[in-house]
Amino acid sequence: MTDTATFLDTARQVITDEARALDVLAEALDDKFVRALKLILTAKGRIIVSGIGKSGHIGRKIAATLASTGTPAQFVHPAEASHGDLGMIAKGDVVLAISNSGEAPELANLVAYTRRFDIPLIGLSSRPDSTLMTQADEHLLIPNRGEACGFGMVPTISTTLTLAMGDALAVALMKYRHFGPENFRDFHPGGKLGAQLSKVRDLMHVGEALPMVAADTPMSEALLEISRKSFGVAGVTDASGALIGIITDGDLRRHMAGLLSQTAKDVMTANPTTIGPDALAEQAVAVMNRRKITCLFVVDPAGSRNAVGLLHIHDCLRVGLG
CATH class of the missing domain: 3.10.580.10 (CBS-domain)
Known part of the structure; x- marks a missing residue:
C-alpha cells in the first residue's frame, strides 16, 4: 500500500470513528440534558465554563458560542481560579466544568468553591462515577468511545463529542429564547457575517x-x-x-x-x-x-x-x- 493510501485510510478512519461516536451521543441524550438546560435557563448571572488541557480549549469555544447566541458566558481557567479568579464566580452564576476523566485535579478548588457557596454545577464527562460527576448537580455524559488514535491517549473523539454537546446546549438555548438573525447581528457586527446580517x-x-x-x-x-x-x-x-x-x-x-x-x-x-x-x-x-x-x-x-x-x-x- 502506498503512503498516500495509508494516510487517506487513517484520516478516513478517524472521521468515521468520530461520526459514529456522534451518532451514539445523539441517541444517548435524555432528560439529563433537559435538566442541565433548565438549570442554565434559571441562571441570573453567567455560565462559567472551565476545563484544563484540551477540555479547556473546547471549553473556551463553548463559552464563546454561548455568549454569541444570547447566553452570557465566560471561560475561567481552573489554575487561575485557584489564584484569585474564583472571585469571578458569583451567586446567580452556573458553572459548567469539563473533564473527560472527571478527575482533573486542577478542577478540585473550583468544584469545592461551588459546593461551599451553593453555586449550581454541571459536570461534563465520559465517566458517570467520577469525582466531578458525583459532585455535580446536573450531568452531561458523553459516551466513552475511546480515542481515534487507537490507544486512548490523544484527545480526539472525546473532544469532538464535548464540542458537539456544547453546540447542542447553545443551539437549544438559542431556540428556546427565540434568538434569531436580528439578535445575532447585534453580537456579530463585523466581517462577512456582519455584512450578511446588515439591514x-x-x-x-x-x-x-x-x-x-x-x-x-x-x-x-x-x-x-x-x-x-x-x-x-x-x-x-x-x-x-x-x-x-x-x-x-x-x-x-x-x-x-x-x-x-x-x-x-x-x-x-x-x-x-x-x-x-x-x-x-x-x-x-x-x-x-x-x-x-x-x-x-x-x-x-x-x-x-x-x-x-x-x-x-x-x-x-x-x-x-x-
Whole structure:
C-alpha cells in the first residue's frame, strides 16, 4: 500500500470513528440534558465554563458560542481560579466544568468553591462515577468511545463529542429564547457575517440623495435629476408622494423618439420592485439578482408607499455582499 493510501485510510478512519461516536451521543441524550438546560435557563448571572488541557480549549469555544447566541458566558481557567479568579464566580452564576476523566485535579478548588457557596454545577464527562460527576448537580455524559488514535491517549473523539454537546446546549438555548438573525447581528457586527446580517436601512441612501421626480415632471428635468444623483434611475411619485414608478436606462431607450416632449409618467415603468428598510441586505441582493436590476427603492413599511431610501448593488458589494 502506498503512503498516500495509508494516510487517506487513517484520516478516513478517524472521521468515521468520530461520526459514529456522534451518532451514539445523539441517541444517548435524555432528560439529563433537559435538566442541565433548565438549570442554565434559571441562571441570573453567567455560565462559567472551565476545563484544563484540551477540555479547556473546547471549553473556551463553548463559552464563546454561548455568549454569541444570547447566553452570557465566560471561560475561567481552573489554575487561575485557584489564584484569585474564583472571585469571578458569583451567586446567580452556573458553572459548567469539563473533564473527560472527571478527575482533573486542577478542577478540585473550583468544584469545592461551588459546593461551599451553593453555586449550581454541571459536570461534563465520559465517566458517570467520577469525582466531578458525583459532585455535580446536573450531568452531561458523553459516551466513552475511546480515542481515534487507537490507544486512548490523544484527545480526539472525546473532544469532538464535548464540542458537539456544547453546540447542542447553545443551539437549544438559542431556540428556546427565540434568538434569531436580528439578535445575532447585534453580537456579530463585523466581517462577512456582519455584512450578511446588515439591514437595508444600514446601507441605503436617504434624503437629498434620492433621485425623485413628480409624475408630471417634464423629461428634460427628469434627466437632470437622474444625472445629478448618479444612480442611473429616478423614482416617480404621485401627488401624495407615493412611489408609483421608476425611470431606468431601459425606459429611456424605449422612449427615445420624442423623449423630451414626454413626462416622467409617460416614460416610467409602473409598480417597480421595492423592499422594506428592515429586510436583510442579503435578501435585497437576491431580489436584484433575480430581477436582473441594479437598485431597489426602499418604501415606508407602514403602507404609504413613500420612498424612504434607495439601495444600489454597489452598496452591497462594498460590504462584501453579492
